[in-house]
Amino acid sequence: MVRHAKDTINRLLSAAGITVNGHQPWDIRVHDDAFYGAVLSKGSLGLGESYMYQQWDCERLDDFFTRILLADADNHIKKNFRFKADILLARLLNYQTPSRAYRNGSAHYDTGNDLFEVMLDKRMTYTCAFWENANTLDAAQENKLDLSCRKLQLRPGMHVLDIGCGWGSFAKFAAEEYGVKVTGITISKEQAELARERCKGLPVDIRLTDYRMVHESFDAIVSLGMFEHVGYKNYDSYMRMAHRCLKDDGLFLLHTIGGNTAHTFTDRWLNKYIFPNAMIPTIRLIGQFIEGLFVMEHWQNFSVDYDRTLLAWYDNIWQNWDQLKATYDQTFFRMWKYYLLSCAGSFRARKSQLWQIVLSKNGVPGGYRFKEA
Structure with a gap:
């Protein structure tokens, strides 16, 4: 054997x-x-x-x-029997109900703010950076945040919903640089507490709540790196929530990892150790659930930028391991290294994509444009 x-x-x-x-x-x-x-x-x-x-x-x-x-x-x-059983259960059960969503989010995003503060850029942006004309992670992440604001056509006084706001990087940037009010939601207690601290003094409201609990009206909606945790059984309720909360002339920016083929169950190792019950959407699935609700105005793929982002995150962990190893053991370090570098390989092989999709409710009169940098 x-x-x-x-x-x-x-x-x-x-x-x-x-x-x-x-x-x-x-x-x-x-x-x-x-x-x-x-x-x-x-x-x-x-x-x-x-x-x-x-x-x-x-x-x-x-x-x-x-x-x-x-x-x-x-x-x-x-594939062994256990793997086939996992796939079957993922098709039958909703692993991203409100109660499960909190457990799923806590398992990863409450790992420790000390870890993420070391790994990420100064704004703590835990999504793909945009490296065009940038040589540092800080600059590349500001590029991405500014690009997102420009795609949303933000103007002073607007009220923006940030679904899955993380540690408040977009909310803080948009409030400071574009003069908007931001309501950010997350299901991570650690994220919410630090986001409130980092956004103190700004017109930013950080809430510890599930997206299904939001019912206000907003001028624009942004979701950066959260849709991967929604699950296809909830795509309809997610899109209907965004449609309900977006004003008729507003824009919705969906920033998400994407896959080339549809799977109801993510990689088994990532599912067990990194992102419980996550699911990567495809073009077909996104299209299916925006149909009848939104007009697709713009779709950009900058997946190769995620390869470079993941390498930068790993380099930060490696360079600062001496200060982290008092809290995290060698097995954790190998797990985290495997996570970051295996994902970098997936983006480099073009098996994983990174999409930014701009959606409107009724189509932008005269066509959609955003201000180039």
């Missing part, structure tokens, strides 16, 4: 241009042969867990994953 697992995994890795104990930075070094059985029996979950527990290493995990994904290696491993 061990020999079979070893031969099978070596063959799959070889097809991706990866050699066990080879000399290229994307090659892996296997420290424990249990690695082979874990990957063969549990697929991506086994691959991630075996890395966390130091059964293998790789100099450049991002390059390793780029090659694995381009070779479609994961789909050549037979």
